[in-house]
Amino acid sequence: MTKFGEMPDRTGRDLFADAGESAIKDAGIDREEIDALYVGNFMGELSERQGHMGPLMAKMLGLDVPATRVESACASGGMAVRQGIHAIRAGSADVVLVGGVERMHNMGTTGATGGLSVAADDLWEIKHGITFPGAYALMAQRYFATHGGDREDLAEVAVKNHANAANNPLAQYQSEITVEKVLDAFPVADPLGLFDASPITDGAAAALLVSEDYAAEHDLDAAVSIAGTGQGTDDLALQHRDSLTWTPATADAAEEAYTDAGIDAEDVDFLEVHDCFTIAEVLALEGLGLYDPGEAITAAREGETTADGELPVNLSGGLKAKGHPVGATGVAQITEMTKLFRGDHVNSDAVENAEVGLTHNAGGTVASAVVHVLEVEA
Amino acid sequence: MSEEVRDDGYDDFMDALEEGDPYYIECANGHASLPPRRLCPECASDDLEEAALPETGELLTYNVTHVPTPAFADDVPFVLGIAEFGDVRLTGQIRAESEDVEVGESVSIGTDVSETNGERYIAFDLA
Numbered sequence: 001m002t003k004f005g006e007m008p009d010r011t012g013r014d015l016f017a018d019a020g021e022s023a024i025k026d027a028g029i030d031r032e033e034i035d036a037l038y039v040g041n042f043m044g045e046l047s048e049r050q051g052h053m054g055p056l057m058a059k060m061l062g063l064d065v066p067a068t069r070v071e072s073a074c075a076s077g078g079m080a081v082r083q084g085i086h087a088i089r090a091g092s093a094d095v096v097l098v099g100g101v102e103r104m105h106n107m108g109t110t111g112a113t114g115g116l117s118v119a120a121d122d123l124w125e126i127k128h129g130i131t132f133p134g135a136y137a138l139m140a141q142r143y144f145a146t147h148g149g150d151r152e153d154l155a156e157v158a159v160k161n162h163a164n165a166a167n168n169p170l171a172q173y174q175s176e177i178t179v180e181k182v183l184d185a186f187p188v189a190d191p192l193g194l195f196d197a198s199p200i201t202d203g204a205a206a207a208l209l210v211s212e213d214y215a216a217e218h219d220l221d222a223a224v225s226i227a228g229t230g231q232g233t234d235d236l237a238l239q240h241r242d243s244l245t246w247t248p249a250t251a252d253a254a255e256e257a258y259t260d261a262g263i264d265a266e267d268v269d270f271l272e273v274h275d276c277f278t279i280a281e282v283l284a285l286e287g288l289g290l291y292d293p294g295e296a297i298t299a300a301r302e303g304e305t306t307a308d309g310e311l312p313v314n315l316s317g318g319l320k321a322k323g324h325p326v327g328a329t330g331v332a333q334i335t336e337m338t339k340l341f342r343g344d345h346v347n348s349d350a351v352e353n354a355e356v357g358l359t360h361n362a363g364g365t366v367a368s369a370v371v372h373v374l375e376v377e378a
Numbered sequence: 379m380s381e382e383v384r385d386d387g388y389d390d391f392m393d394a395l396e397e398g399d400p401y402y403i404e405c406a407n408g409h410a411s412l413p414p415r416r417l418c419p420e421c422a423s424d425d426l427e428e429a430a431l432p433e434t435g436e437l438l439t440y441n442v443t444h445v446p447t448p449a450f451a452d453d454v455p456f457v458l459g460i461a462e463f464g465d466v467r468l469t470g471q472i473r474a475e476s477e478d479v480e481v482g483e484s485v486s487i488g489t490d491v492s493e494t495n496g497e498r499y500i501a502f503d504l505a
Contacts, residue, residue, distance in 0.1 A: 114448045124469060134458055138439045
């Protein structure tokens, strides 16, 4: 992945080429071996009047292969990964480049807020004033009313993820914060403040996927395997859900991915989850079956999900502190987890003996969710 | 999009709401949804009818929005909520001070217009 951060002058195509070239070099595979390209991107039309990124990004990387853009709001990157897996499993490709990119800072805060909002329902949400911070604030308020918990519990999630990013050179924020700082921050959409929210981020990420046969035939050191993939879909509009605090798309994606990998939730050693807002990490841990509904709100505060906890969550810094270039996020979860497993991530020591990792990438108010299970051999 | 172009179904609903006669869509199996619909989103029944929306709803959740989309740039801060009217849930802005709003309160439904661009939106009042 590229460095994540504030780079308003860098075009989406340049960011993607940067990440793609890094991925190809890291894998040590000749670019002629690549059979297909999938590009995750959410709002190129709005940020730089650029759609149709498949062909564009293929040529930016000197590739002459079938190239397709994948859009599922903030889950675009994870869905691009899933398309790559499908292509390999279907036997139509042996080597696939998957990636994602988003340029956001050139839109400004109000512009980016408006751009992101189109992942919601235009007729029944956007026209009435909903924003994404606002939508997650509605979920947080309902969570507090239904299960208890408060802003301080959520602040602990932000503090944890900032601590994880503090030494990650690719993260947007490499600084620790305090609970007080989170609680005193400007209220974006009360009860969520500025430090409950992931930032506006420019960046790209890419990964090279190969089939098992290809890895064996070419004697590749593919240390990490994607053992399971799953996807879930829910009503687009938050208001149409039976529950405002339970995310069936996450639960469905997890169930499919666990079955695909032949594991149970208890087998997961560490995770990268979609913490676009602090409450989102709580809802993800519950939807993934790692905590009962109403129980994950205290996980960060109790130290269960910190780097030295039983179940480290978002060792990369998460969306919250690593940054959230929306179309790139789902791919960055895969590349960061790969480095965590391989031992060349700044936080690798926290997962030295881990064998099973999980990535969870969500779109909108979790109307889309995609889960991947990553494994290494002990 | 040109101002004269309507969103059929949605704008019909908003017209009815403005006239104090809001409705929802009910299928033959009793599932509720909002227009436009050709099929019930729950059971795909194509036997759909309009039914009167209850006059008061229960506020399920709310926020106080400070950072808006461009369409509400001059409207912030505002209180936004989701309220349940029978089997139908709607998102709208609550015309009240945030200190007076609590989850579980009764609200009535109507329309208001954005101070930013004059577009109408769903508004709730504490009942």
